Amino acid sequence: MPPQKLKVAAAGLGRMGKRHALNFLNKAPRAELVAAFSPDPSELSWAKQNLEPYGVTLYDDYDKMIAQEGLQAVVIGTATSVHAEEAIKAMEKNLHVLCEKPLSTSIEICKSVVTAAKKHSHLKVMCGFSRRFDDSYRDAFEKTQQGLIGRPSILRSQTCDKHDPSGFFVAYAAWSGGVFVDMAVHDIDLTLWFFGDDVIPKSISAHGITAVQPDLKKYNDYDNAVGIVEFHNGKVAYYYCSRMMAAGQEDTTEVIGTEGKLTVNGNPQQNLVNYYHAGGVTREIPATYWGRFEQAFINETNEFTAACLDGTPLPLKLSNAVKAVEIGSFLQEALVSGKQLHFDEIGRRIEKAQL
Amino acid sequence: MPPQKLKVAAAGLGRMGKRHALNFLNKAPRAELVAAFSPDPSELSWAKQNLEPYGVTLYDDYDKMIAQEGLQAVVIGTATSVHAEEAIKAMEKNLHVLCEKPLSTSIEICKSVVTAAKKHSHLKVMCGFSRRFDDSYRDAFEKTQQGLIGRPSILRSQTCDKHDPSGFFVAYAAWSGGVFVDMAVHDIDLTLWFFGDDVIPKSISAHGITAVQPDLKKYNDYDNAVGIVEFHNGKVAYYYCSRMMAAGQEDTTEVIGTEGKLTVNGNPQQNLVNYYHAGGVTREIPATYWGRFEQAFINETNEFTAACLDGTPLPLKLSNAVKAVEIGSFLQEALVSGKQLHFDEIGRRIEKAQL
Amino acid sequence: MPPQKLKVAAAGLGRMGKRHALNFLNKAPRAELVAAFSPDPSELSWAKQNLEPYGVTLYDDYDKMIAQEGLQAVVIGTATSVHAEEAIKAMEKNLHVLCEKPLSTSIEICKSVVTAAKKHSHLKVMCGFSRRFDDSYRDAFEKTQQGLIGRPSILRSQTCDKHDPSGFFVAYAAWSGGVFVDMAVHDIDLTLWFFGDDVIPKSISAHGITAVQPDLKKYNDYDNAVGIVEFHNGKVAYYYCSRMMAAGQEDTTEVIGTEGKLTVNGNPQQNLVNYYHAGGVTREIPATYWGRFEQAFINETNEFTAACLDGTPLPLKLSNAVKAVEIGSFLQEALVSGKQLHFDEIGRRIEKAQL
Amino acid sequence: MPPQKLKVAAAGLGRMGKRHALNFLNKAPRAELVAAFSPDPSELSWAKQNLEPYGVTLYDDYDKMIAQEGLQAVVIGTATSVHAEEAIKAMEKNLHVLCEKPLSTSIEICKSVVTAAKKHSHLKVMCGFSRRFDDSYRDAFEKTQQGLIGRPSILRSQTCDKHDPSGFFVAYAAWSGGVFVDMAVHDIDLTLWFFGDDVIPKSISAHGITAVQPDLKKYNDYDNAVGIVEFHNGKVAYYYCSRMMAAGQEDTTEVIGTEGKLTVNGNPQQNLVNYYHAGGVTREIPATYWGRFEQAFINETNEFTAACLDGTPLPLKLSNAVKAVEIGSFLQEALVSGKQLHFDEIGRRIEKAQL
Known part of the structure; x- marks a missing residue:
């Protein structure tokens, strides 16, 4: 049988x-x-x-x-x-x-x-969270666990989509929760992974523009946004989200530790081809996150299946999914309000005046 | 149903x-x-x-x-x-x-x-021939077909394995047909793909050494060999096979045309991670051809299946498999004999004195 | 004569x-x-x-x-x-x-x-400002002027020094003006170059840590800091300064436009050598800014000389040097105070409550 | 004074x-x-x-x-x-x-x-020989001397010029000595440097084509040529010369040892700029050898000067210059004659029949 x-x-x-x-x-x-x-x-x-x-x-x-x-x-x-x-x-x-x-x-x-x-x-x-199932992120995480970079202290991560002139993103913004909830949530999840899911934000800032999709403003959204999350344990993550990339999907992460640095996808690439021509040397890059993460989704499918059948643990906690959305929402609030947000050591919002 | x-x-x-x-x-x-x-x-x-x-x-x-x-x-x-x-x-x-x-x-x-x-x-x-099913080689081939590099004229290709000190390759050499038949056959098949399978060798040279596996000599084989095949239609392919790589599998190809060049795997890499440390920046590379071509083998499996079920054509001709081995055997003969081989315009062996 | x-x-x-x-x-x-x-x-x-x-x-x-x-x-x-x-x-x-x-x-x-x-x-x-004399930055600027990336909208730039465990930076912090005045001033100058020197900050945020030099705190300084400057004309620059790099000097810049992106030194390198070994492929990177910018300093020397002798214009305005320090000081204030700074359309400080 | x-x-x-x-x-x-x-x-x-x-x-x-x-x-x-x-x-x-x-x-x-x-x-x-004064080649040589790659055994080196449609190279071929004497002489000199200038050729083969400059044939020359030199001490060098590159100067060298590999200029580049656009990511490469080796020529000028003034040794022997031309001439002879050349252990030409 x-x-x-x-x-x-x-x-x-x-x-x-x-x-x-x-x-x-x-x-x-x-x-x-x-x-x-x-x-x-x-x-x-x-x-x-x-x-x-x-x-x-x-x-x-x-x-x-x-x-x-x-x-x-x-x-x-x-x-x-x-x-x-x-x-x-x-x-x-x-x-x-x-x-x-x-x-x-x-x-x-x-x-x-x-x-x-x-x-x-x-x-x-x-x-x-598909990046948890990506071989490169996993390799970086293992190297971090092995202590190769010392204590991870700064994380830079970006989720950058190819510019889509169709207007899709404007309609989508109506219910997406905003650029930090929709896009940076992946980068925030990576932060919880590499910094530990017990990190507590200390302060949060964000700034953004609508460079190519001015209509996003009506939904209080942006096509380019930069945010910083400072954590109570002496770590900082900063994020860039964009829907304006010319060349394709550019989801890049750097984890900077006290003794080394790991980059994931610092040089996006479609495949292993380089084309030499009169204008120089060109490589293509994936047009979409699917082009970048297709294999990670397959891994996700199989590992979820195995966990269900074998009763083995899942590789990520459900509570992280909440925490990532929560931090994303704070970033979005900071972005829209133009205010820096502050939190005490157990994560409660405080007004700066109180400090 | x-x-x-x-x-x-x-x-x-x-x-x-x-x-x-x-x-x-x-x-x-x-x-x-x-x-x-x-x-x-x-x-x-x-x-x-x-x-x-x-x-x-x-x-x-x-x-x-x-x-x-x-x-x-x-x-x-x-x-x-x-x-x-x-x-x-x-x-x-x-x-x-x-x-x-x-x-x-x-x-x-x-x-x-x-x-x-x-x-x-x-x-x-x-x-x-697994490389025929590799996305990067296919992309390079399509770009060649689109005329991006003009007329393909020079092909450089190498099949280089990580050094295996176990002695496996010595035993293997007894029946493998030699380094050009066993390894370069892939590079020759690429040549038939990119140059056309009607190319006819004009002359063939090869040289080799046994740098790390001296026992290969008893089977007339080599752990590093370089060969050149000049074709009658004004094209040249040259090959390097090695079983001595320190870092891992390095299967690299360049197709040089009259108006451009395509490289495949010019920079071997295990994944998208770079590690910055006191000694510089390091990336790993696949240890074996399986690490490099696993997805190509999956493609091969599925495309063969589809061709059988749907009656669609296979992406490569069986006769190429013969021709690739034949050219590999000539290279091996040139390597072992220390003689340049010559062929007339319909591919018959000739002695140089006849020219 | x-x-x-x-x-x-x-x-x-x-x-x-x-x-x-x-x-x-x-x-x-x-x-x-x-x-x-x-x-x-x-x-x-x-x-x-x-x-x-x-x-x-x-x-x-x-x-x-x-x-x-x-x-x-x-x-x-x-x-x-x-x-x-x-x-x-x-x-x-x-x-x-x-x-x-x-x-x-x-x-x-x-x-x-x-x-x-x-x-x-x-x-x-x-x-x-030595980067104004660097061939790569100049090439990127020319490409920007040619319209290759559309309207420059986001600038990411970092000045990252190799970790120096000698304690030099702590002493230095006593009078350096802080990390954004001392280090990011170069990145700010690049911003004035690529965005135009008439840009006016709209809001500024910054966050930092002392990961490896805790004694910096006594001078209100940090060994890693991230800052964002949003400008009134719909542009955003964000900066990362660090004195903690393991591998060497990593001064990297990205200029992201509505139609393309330019990176300068996205992959730091000492020279054109790659070393393949059992652990992978490694390249070294310059240990100091001098290793990165030596030729730029020579260009600076010669162009200043030519301007004096020939009466030709200098390639950068003196007033920029003031503006760069000014923005650096604002970033430093934002960093130390934990407050977001705001400015009106003619650059006057405003309190957020006034908005 | x-x-x-x-x-x-x-x-x-x-x-x-x-x-x-x-x-x-x-x-x-x-x-x-x-x-x-x-x-x-x-x-x-x-x-x-x-x-x-x-x-x-x-x-x-x-x-x-x-x-x-x-x-x-x-x-x-x-x-x-x-x-x-x-x-x-x-x-x-x-x-x-x-x-x-x-x-x-x-x-x-x-x-x-x-x-x-x-x-x-x-x-x-x-x-x-300008490459002897290039920082990257020198770094590779020092790493070789330090034993980082074990015993250097295979050297691949190419001198590839950008295609010049002006016909200059045809006129030049009349007296240049041919592609291996004019171009590969640099690669041969590198071989003498990395393998030792006492290496003695054992056998030599070469093949070439005239892909874009058919008029070269009247001077017995070629616009693309590949040659192999096998040495008596168990080393092999192979060379590629071309005057057909689309993108610019591509002078690349690999030194493959029993325990590692060094590449010099495996990825030619004009500067540190990468341009991301709708077609992918592009970098330019130097148009000429001067663009690649300008600093090496400056080093050469200064080191020659210092040797004259201070009586210090020159970094390369004059006799190498003869030996490099001699090997280049053998390659050219092998190329033009379509014959493999053979040499005994003290470097005297022998006919294969004698072996």
Whole structure:
């Protein structure tokens, strides 16, 4: 008898949802995609062609899908606004959950998912921060753990998307939570990873511009923003988010320690080709985060599957997902208000005058 | 009813055979590994643990395996000496064949496989040259096709392994066909790809040393060798093979055209991490060809599967596999004999005195 | 009759003073070093061996030196505290002035030098910002001028020194003006160059730590600091200064425009050597800013000389030197006070409550 | 009294001659350019403007120039055909000699210069191989000396010029000695440096094409050529020369040892700028060898000067210059004849049949 496969359902078949569904279908030998849900007819029509023939039952109702017999886990790639509700419902049906980030743009709602997960502690509930599954970040983390850079003290990290002139990002800004919640949340999660998830912000500043998408202003958002988070334990992280890159995706991180430095993706590249021509030497770089992190998403799929089947620990804590959104929200507040935020040693907001 | 999957058997479960078996088992959603064969008890014992539980029937007899009902294809990763015989037997059983390179170190035997394949022209028969499936090489090839470098004229390519002090390569040299047949065959295949598979050698030279493995001399082999092949159409390829690299696998290619140049893997790298320390900036590089080409092997597995199921063309001709070994053998002859070889415009050997 | 050479005196023969003296002596074919001054006996003793034999008259009194007949220019490389006074005295003697940065750590004193220079408008008075004379920065600037990156909008720049465990930097902090005045002033000057020297800060934030030199705290200084300057014209610059680098000098700049990006020294390197070894591939990087900018200092020497002899314009305005120190001081204030600073559209400080 | 300066005369004011003259005039603080010669009126006219005003006496007759009183050294940058004669005449006038490479394209004539130099052993006589003065090559050599790569065993080196469609190289081929004598001579000199100048060739092969300059064939020359030299001590060097590069000068060297590898200029670059744009990331590379080696030529000028003044040893032996041309000529013979050359253990030519 072959080893049991994890029976997984996919909720949401949009840009990311589709990718999760296909990863569970094709790239996860220990998983079996058995169901998929979308409220969107065109997404369902795609699924009829691409999932149904492989034994995937389709639903236009999330509740019905999670009631499917034998189901063990659900991967949630729907709109952010329903992530939390769907995650909680899944737990109530005794299903493991892999949820796209963020759990919510509201801290309160994020916390409700964590509370639910604590109640169902036998379930694996993970919010997918793809960089945690990237070989290069992992190698950098191991080197940090080995003490190669001494005490990590400064972290610089950026999430920079290729400029998309279509206006997509303006519409998206209406509900994304803002550039620090939507983009820098990855860099903040890296900070929690490399600095330790017990770090407590001491002060936060942020500044931004709308250089190519002036309409972002109506949603209090920016297309380029820089923020600094100083922590109480003598560490500083600083972030740059941009939606204006000409060449492609530039997600770069530096971890600077007292005895060395590690960079990840300091020189973005599409592949190992260099083209020498009359104008010099050119290499291409990935157009999107998918081009950069495709393999990390596959790792995520397989490691989540293994954790569910084998009862092994997940490589990241659900509470981090809340903390990352929380710090992102503070940065966004600092950005929009033009005020520096301050916190005491147990993380409570204080007014500077009080200091 | 889900789409049909290709039922595949794996012959040979040594270093490469294992990898092929696992790729068909886990990385090829449209294939199903149903059988595996090895004459080696310890390999079979591995298979009992790692393949049998997933529905793979095990054999210690190749002929019995290929007689398994419903089988559609076989991947051959046994010792080189039996590649050809097994490939031909498989065709006679009406099976598609993916065979590890080389078909044989004997040109005559190589040709017998091509002849058999012509007789069974409805079957897909491929000798796996993994670089043909590598994204970077493919990108370079497309750029060449687009005319970005003008007319490709000079090709430099090297296959350089990390130094292995275990003595493995000395034993291996007894039957590998020599460094140009075993290693440079990949670089020669790239030459046929980028220059066109109709190129005809005009003259061939080679020189080598045994710098770290003096015992190779007893098999007329070398641990470092450089060879040049000049073609009749005004193109030159030159190759470097080494088993002495300190840092890891260094398989690098340059294609130099009349208007530009493309390099593939000019700067080998393990991943996207750079480590800054008191001695400078260091990046690691892959220890083995598997570290460099793992994804290419997965692509190969999937594209072979698709070609068998859909009847689409394979991306490389079987006859190239013969031609690459033939040129490799000439280089080896030039290397061992210390003589330059010459050929007329239809590829017949000539003595220089005749010129 | 050979063309006239510029007769130059060197004030200060410490670390930088020595280098300026030697550059005028040996690397500036159109200049002639005729005098040198130091109040320090050991520096004078060095000068007796290294300058006097080449016709350089030595002084232990600055006023006497600048009274030397025929003198045309002075290069000032003394302690920062006397830069301004010496520069003004030199102008009063009708001498051109090349002064090491900064003119002063006090804005008022800086301005007094500018006022003096305006009175002596026939004299060339320059505060040496070496990066303005670096080929790579110049190339990046030209590319920016050509419109290659659209409208420059974000500038990231860092001045990062190799960690010096000797304690030198602690003593130095007593009078350096702090990390943003001493180090980031170069990055701020680059900002004025690439963004235009008419930019007006809108808000400023900064955060820092003392990771390896805790004694810096007694001078209100930091060994790692990050600051952001948002300008009124929709541009943002952010800076990182560190005295903790393990590998060497890492002065890196990115200029990000609406249509492209330019990096300068994104991959620091000592030279063109890469060393492949069992641990990977390593390159060294310069240990000091001198290793990085030696040629820029030579260019500075020669261009200052040419401007004096030929009456051609200097490549940077003296007023920038004041503005750079001013912004540096604001960053330092923001760093030390933990407050965000705000400015109105004509650059006057405002309290946030007023907004 | 200031230290004495070396009084130098420059012979030849063409492309290279001009540069040598200006280096001695402006970049060599311990030298004084006192005379210059050219048979060419337009070169003399240039010298009237650029050298004469600085105290340089001009000549249209070499013999008269070297008779100038007080002269101590001559730098020879005339046509190759007169290098040797001028060098010998200079020695007879008791002058130190820095001669552009090669001494001659004839081995016999080269040797006559060495013989003359032996007779005047108190004189410094150097044939300028600029790479010996390049910081990167020197660093690589020191690392080799320190044993970082074990025993150097394979050397790959290339001299590749940017394609010049003007036809200059065709005319130049009439007297250059061919691509291996003109270009690879630098790479051969590097070989003598890194392998030791006592290496003796065992066998030599070469192949070439005329891809962009078919007219080169009338001078038996090639625009792309690859050659291999196998030495008797178990080392192999291989060379690539090209006049077809699209991007600029690509002079790259790898020294591969039994325990490591050093690369010099594996990634050619104009400066430290990278340009990110919609097509990727681009860096420029130097258009000419001068762009790559300008500083090496300055070092050469100053070290030759110091050796003459201080009686210190030159960093390279004159006999190497002969040996490099000799090996270059063998490569050229192998290239043109289509024959592999063989040598016995004391370097005498042998026919393969004899082996």
